[in-house]
Amino acid sequence: MTTMTTTTTPQQTVLEARGVTMRFGGLTAVRNVDLTVSTGEIVGLIGPNGAGKTTFFNCLTGLYHPTEGTVAYKGTTLPPKPHLVTKAGMARTFQNIRLFANMTVLENVLVGRHTRTKEGLWSALLRGPGFRKAEAASEERAMELLKFTGLDHKRDHLARSLPYGEQRKLEIARALASEPGLLLLDEPTAGMNPQETRATEELVFAIRDKGIAVLVIEHDMRFIFNLCDRVAVLVQGEKLVEGTSDVVQGDERVVAAYLGTPFEGAPEDTALAEVQAAESHAAEDGTAGTAEAAEEGDAAQGDDDK
Helix, strand or coil: CCCCCCCCCCCCEEEEEEEEEEEECCEEEEEEEEEEEECCCEEEEECCCCCCHHHHHHHHCCCCCCCEEEEEECCEECCCCHHHHHHHCEEECCCCCCCCCCCEHHHHHHHCCHHHCCCCHHHHHHCCHHHHHHHHHHHHHHHHHHHHCCCHHHCCCEHHHCCHHHHHHHHHHHHHCCCCCEEEEECCCCCCCHHHHHHHHHHHHHHHHCCCEEEEECCCHHHHHHHCCEEEEEECCEEEEEECHHHHHCCHHHHHHHHCCCCCCCCCCCCHHHHHHHHHHHHHHCCCCCHHHHHHHHHHCCCCCC
16 A cells, blocks of 8 residues: 555544434434544444444435434535535445446546546537546546555456455545545444454555544444544444543443443333334335435445444
8 A cells, every 4th residue: 555645634523413313213223413523533433233323324424314413514514415425525435345346446436536527428428628638637546546545456457356355445445536525434344354454444544644534333343442533332323422442441331332231321222123124124115215315325435224
């Protein structure tokens, strides 16, 4: 991996989520969650399976329209449309890899450039000087990102031929192609061996050093606590605690939540199985997000849910 030029940016709030609540019928998957992320900051989001982490991500990125609450990027409230969220400056990866398997590595990254190019249909059909110039600029930028993630030597390989860890890197490169101010990573080390996990950690640090904020969901606690400036814990859809790694690791409620032990002040049991069934039903029939919105999410940045 080749290090790119570090960007020093004055700290600014890039993400501000206030009172985000997501209900599926009468079931509440996320309840009144507040979260902020600032420029150049790495924030972790952890919690037991079914805690609502990816549902919250989907609310942030426009795949779901929150029942209540607001999501703002750099002070502007975001519309619940994935391609508009990406255009505003937020990009994400997904727990289940969503690459274009039959496209090359370079082509996958070029797809991520679509929100940053101005050429339209007629320009593409006529392929005039303006289009060729924009195409060359996009390819140059895509190659920079492939070099940054250590994939430049595989530019012409099909995405499906890459090893698992490199497919994860390619998803990150594609997300970075939209020039985000905030990158959201959903379990970026899932299924990785220790060497691949360490490489991903170094890559995230390098992204942070460019001035890009990062919000990451992960079940690997060592990875999260080594990586993050702050960590927020979700339990049954509610934020239990937020603070530095030391604060979170020292909170007995977090340990109890992961062990399944009741603790004083624990959120009421929200029938986890019913919530998961409602989320699955919503994904199928469009209650929380239509199939068209999911397709927009794939084209703009990829997609998934827990």
